[in-house]
Amino acid sequence: METLKPAHNDAETDLLNQIATDIQAGAYAPGSWLKQIELQHRYKTSRPMIRVALDRLAQKQLIRHEPNRGYYVYEADDDEVRDLLDLRAMIECAAAPRIVRHGTGPECEILAQLAQNFEDLIDTGSIIKQHEANQAFHRQLLSMTGNPQIAATIAELRHRIPSAPAGQWKTRQRIKQSSIEHFEMVTAVRNRDADALEDAIRRHIMQAA
């Protein structure tokens, strides 16, 4: 369930993550109106809490705010999605040399395990589970750069890209291909082959375009 930040902080942050997760899961369609009163009842909190959470979501550009008219789920502009995917691919590819240079053996084993977890969910798991497993894989991959800011920035970007539950991984064939690419990445890291890793990452991310 907890797709965003793992640790729980203050109450406002928990609420923010709940709403963000629900939006990404498709509970609120793009463009739909987020009434404060409805949210207040849905999440069993006070009105000011909701307002803080909505303001934060608007800052993150997950929703948009129209004065005196309320908050609406951000409608993904095609050009913007293309630019975000391009940027994400650019950063993750640029991180490839750091991953092969700085990654250790044990970290690589964890990565291989996460790739296997994703593989195991191809047939049995729900879309949500698959999406979480995919996210866990990429988080581990980026944590191997030794620079936590990279993973944090990518996480921020990913939130703004319409994700799997909203209909990205259409076919089972596409998911199988993703899994193959995961193992390609693991192999590239094991061989400390930055070029191969970069190539696999680029193909993996750009599949969505």
Added chain:
Amino acid sequence: METLKPAHNDAETDLLNQIATDIQAGAYAPGSWLKQIELQHRYKTSRPMIRVALDRLAQKQLIRHEPNRGYYVYEADDDEVRDLLDLRAMIECAAAPRIVRHGTGPECEILAQLAQNFEDLIDTGSIIKQHEANQAFHRQLLSMTGNPQIAATIAELRHRIPSAPAGQWKTRQRIKQSSIEHFEMVTAVRNRDADALEDAIRRHIMQAA
């Protein structure tokens, strides 16, 4: 003065930019306590406005929030600054091929003009003016990628890096070197030499380390 976003939006955003600019200019030292009442008087606004602005600044990690104790200017951790500079260099270097590929002639002329503006401010201009000119140069450089998300992400990162007014460009020699590197970048873009551009960018950003 307006170092951050150029256009003015709603009142809260204006207030946020004012406070952010003052923090970056060094009006509030790192670690200092931002009392809501003082800010309320300083910026002539209401208490809730201040609270929204402070919450946004905390989300951007320009300040930190301690429950029941208030907001404090973020104290730059050496490791974190190193990681942020590393990430910034990584992204801007990765953007180099896009700049030389996508950049047009007129855009390159604007870039050259901005490099000249910075050069002219070496002796006469204030630190603030120099910093603004430097920022304008890099904004133009990144806008030439054709992907506005890149410039936006870098702008976000730069806000979290202690900047010139806080004592980064110590010597005049260092500033002159920065200007030389600017012209190196212009030349590299003109020659559509991605490798030379990448090299100049990396040296330029890493000077601060």
Added chain:
DNA sequence: TGCGCCAAAATTGGCACCAATTTATAGATG
């Protein structure tokens, strides 16, 4: 003189109320 404790002042943070604006609804009119 220095340290710990207690009361007073100040600050934060949440709650409830109310005005301004927008949206929905019903009625009048061509």
Added chain:
DNA sequence: CATCTATAAATTGGTGCCAATTTTGGCGCA
């Protein structure tokens, strides 16, 4: 019957107030 209009309902956004917590200042005591 559709459309425009006026009224009512609902939603947003702002202001003020008050409790909870923390910081400050002063006092007693070793």
